[in-house]
Amino acid sequence: MSNTHTLAFEIGVEEIPAFDLDSARKQLEKAVPEAFQAARIPFQQFDIYTSPRRIIVMGYGLPEATEALREEYRGPAAKIAFDAEGNPTKAAIGFARGKGLTPDDLERRDEGGVEYVYATKEIPATPIISLLPGILSEFITMLKWPRSCRWAAYRDYFVRPVRWICAMLDDQVIPVTFAGAVSGNTTMGHRVLAPGEHVVDTAERLIDVVRSAYVVPSQAEREQIIREGVAAIEAETGCKAELPAKTLLEVVNLSEYPTPLRATFDEEFLQVPEEIIVDAMLMHQRYFPLYNAQGKLTNDFIIVSNGDPACNATIVDGNERVVRARLSDAKFFYEEDLKNPLESYVEKLDAVVFQESLGTVRAKAQRLAALAGHLADDAKLSEQDAADLKRAAYLCKADLVTNAVIEFTSVQGVMGSYYALASGETPQVAQAIGQHYQPRFAGDAAPDTVVGKLVAFADKLDTICGLFAVDQGPTGSSDPFALRRSAIGIVGMLEAGLPVSLDAAIDFSLDEFDRQGVTFDRNAVRAAVVDFFVTRTKVILRDGGASADAVDAVLAAGVTEPAIIIKRTRALEEARAGMPEVMADLAIAYDRANNLRDESLGIEVDATLFQGEESELDFAIDAVSAAVPGLLVAGDYEAALKQLASLRGPIDAFFEAVMVMAEDEALRSNRLRLLNKFVSAFSGVADFGKLAKAAR
Incomplete structure (x- = not known):
């Protein structure tokens, strides 16, 4: 893309909570490209950078202006859009209004002997410099925070007070304002190592200027620095650090220039239960404990400094004093608690x-x-x-x-x-x-x-x-x-x-x-x-x-014990996978029998009215009904399903040879009772009717 431009947009704030900062980065990674696509501004790529005091959007390969567009929309047939005198109807008026036009702007085009009306819109190219203020302002207000605040007399909300805005397209400042902050061409350096304003001469230089001001703007890069520092301390001590993902993310987003350092506490505190020490370090102070080769907690730990490396000794000493106080409290509480038996606290x-x-x-x-x-x-x-x-x-x-x-x-x-x-x-x-x-x-x-x-x-x-x-x-x-x-x-x-x-x-x-x-x-x-x-x-x-119909089939049998539901559903799925044709045919047969049966007639059949296929089906049902309950009690659901599957042949033969809805009322009622009996054999196992839809 020729004659392209670079965008730099930085929101400078007071320290953002660590997890909120991570959420903002993820939101912008999705929202920024979508916003530029919606505005019809092509681009090569966007990079999102975050540190505790800043959120940065870098855009590359932006054009001078949006592309001019010609949009065409086909509307109703001309005979519907215009009456016999050629006057526009409500259809034409509504269609034109929807496109921002008048009926006079509509064109007629013949398509295979039928005339249709068309609306044509010419969208001119727009310099992106005129669009960017609105887009960038939206990036500030669209971010969702668990908690927001207001400051001074401003009515705007943000996670923390906004202190500066840097917004540039190449060397041109983009006008953006928010809660008293006005965009310019400056950023702020590290609070200790490079305090104050730093001039950004062009947009593409923002990240370099930030880095030169002792700020590591990439979350991934800060994590890598911390991991490498921890690895060096592990190699030095022969110990292994515990780096819980949640605590590590928090530490990464608490520092702009991280430096991992080794510290120690008095060995006497190792008499305190390990969990209290780890809680004091990880949860309260965001330190990483170190364990020896046997997995035992040591009195060494790792801190991550955001201060001046020249003052590392002082920083370590200060953190050791903080831990000493916390662990002294823990030791005192533990020893006091031990003075009474646990039951006394009930x-x-x-x-x-x-x-x-x-x-x-x-x-x-x-x-x-x-x-x-x-x-x-x-x-x-x-x-x-x-x-x-x-x-x-x-x-x-x-x-x-x-x-x-x-x-x-x-x-x-x-x-x-x-x-x-x-x-x-x-x-x-x-x-x-x-x-x-x-x-x-x-x-x-x-x-x-x-x-x-x-x-x-x-x-x-x-x-x-x-x-x-x-x-x-x-x-x-x-x-x-x-x-x-x-x-x-x-x-x-x-x-x-x-x-x-x-x-x-x-x-x-x-x-x-x-x-x-x-x-x-x-x-x-x-x-x-x-x-x-x-x-x-x-x-x-x-x-x-698990498939939804298998779950529903098991639940329809009235089972409510979770372990049984899970076991039966998986057995049903395995049965379908192992003998798909049998299970599919059985589901269809069940559905057919279930649709024909008449529950009011009961399941007591008259064997003297049976023909051959009816007798065989009745015998098979009796055998299955006798076996299935015991199998269910024993938890052998797979065997119960195989018993039911054995009914496939008899029920197929029954439907092939017998007219269920016979004219003779006695025969018809007896056959319906037999179908009731067939369906009842499935009671407590599964509702195969739920499988029939899938089988079909």
């Missing part, structure tokens, strides 16, 4: 509200202990495992009122496990307490033991049932209590073989709320909770590739 849960209408966390602990007893019986646990389950369920929330968890909230559950061991609880109780929030999200690991899984199951189910009981279940895309996530965790554990009935557990959980005096419509809430789990199971199956 009583204090009366001061913590679980939910306004559902009472305190202590009431929840009592419900969990009761539900744990039911689950222990249902799972047929040993006496010791049952005792551990009830104990863990009763104690699992006790650490919420301990000093350490109040200060370091992310270690709830984990601290409970430490305090449980220190109080003399069994290792299994301690482990179950430590893992009872798992799985926290899709793909997260479930607790390691059956006891741990059942404590997690009870905790999640109690929350779901309780919130549904007080009408606080999810609505649309709103799920403030993350109940869908909890349901997915429960379904995942059941699918993996947790040996309990969800339906029975729901009943028991609702009974506990009733016993504690919570008022609700039990039948309506139960139906809503069951449907909630069924819906989650459907979503899981469909996300996993």
Whole structure:
């Protein structure tokens, strides 16, 4: 493209929150090309740069002006557009108005002997310099932020106050204003290393000027610098750093000139549970802990400085003092908590509200202990495992009122496990307490033991049932209590073989709320909770590739246990893949029988009225009906499907040889009863009518 131009647009702000900055970059990567395409401005490419104090759009290969266009639109036939006297009708007037023209501007064209009217619009070329102010201003206002603010007396909103705007097309400043900021040809350097204004002589020089002012404008480049610095420290220490993706992204977007540095804390703090130390560093200070070759936490850690490298020693010392204070607090809280057994904290849960209408966390602990007893019986646990389950369920929330968890909230559950061991609880109780929030999200690991899984199951189910009981279940895309996530965790554990009935557990959980005096419509809430789990199971199956008709066919049989729904759906899919013709024919036959049958006649047939094919079908139905229930109880759904598939031959022969709607009323009624009996053989297995549409 000859005679092309470069665009530079920078929004300078006070420090933008890290995750908001990442979101803005992603929004602009999509929105910028779309905006220029909509304005009919061709381009070679756009690059988006971000740092904590700036958002930059660089455009390359822009033309002098938009292309002139000639647009033609065919309208109605001329005989409809004009009357016999040649006057325009409402059709012509409306068509012309829609194109910004008058009826006199319309042309008539003959097409194969039929005249049509055409509207022709000439769109002249427009210098892009006249379009850019509006486009660039829109980039400021279109960005979506979780929270915005106003400043001074301005009524405009942005994530943080806008302090400068650099907007240039080559060496020409593009006029853009926002909340008192007026565009110019200057940018701002690093706050410490190159403070103040820096002149940008041409648009293509903006990124070079920013770099010369000690700002690394690319998020990807800053991440690479941090990773390389961390790798160098790992090589120096022989340790391995933990770089959680979320914390790393935050650190990348907290610095404009990152420098990874090694720091240490006193070894005495390693006596504090590792999780508290890691929480203090990662969550509170955004430091990266270092682990030795055996995977044990060391007293070395990594900070990422945004300051002057000449002052690294001072920066390290300052950060070490911050960590020392945090870990001193953690050590004190931990030692204070250990002075009392874990059980002593349960009583204090009366001061913590679980939910306004559902009472305190202590009431929840009592419900969990009761539900744990039911689950222990249902799972047929040993006496010791049952005792551990009830104990863990009763104690699992006790650490919420301990000093350490109040200060370091992310270690709830984990601290409970430490305090449980220190109080003399069994290792299994301690482990179950430590893992009872798992799985926290899709793909997260479930607790390691059956006891741990059942404590997690009870905790999640109690929350779901309780919130549904007080009408606080999810609505649309709103799920403030993350109940869908909890349901997915429960379904995942059941699918993996947790040996309990969800339906029975729901009943028991609702009974506990009733016993504690919570008022609700039990039948309506139960139906809503069951449907909630069924819906989650459907979503899981469909996300996993299961076909919608197979899922619907299984659900139509009235199954509500997630593990059974999943197992049967997959078995049905496998049966269709393994014997597609048989399953397709059987689905069509089922649909045909289902459409003809008359439920009011029942399934009691008169064998004396049978012809040969009727007798064979009746015998086959009896054999299948006798075998299928036992197979379902045994969980052998695949064998049950094969039993049903064996009916294909007899039902095909029946329809081939027998006139169902015979003139003789006795014969007709008997044959309809036989079809009722045929359909009833599928009861509790699947509604093959749901598969018939796909089979056809």
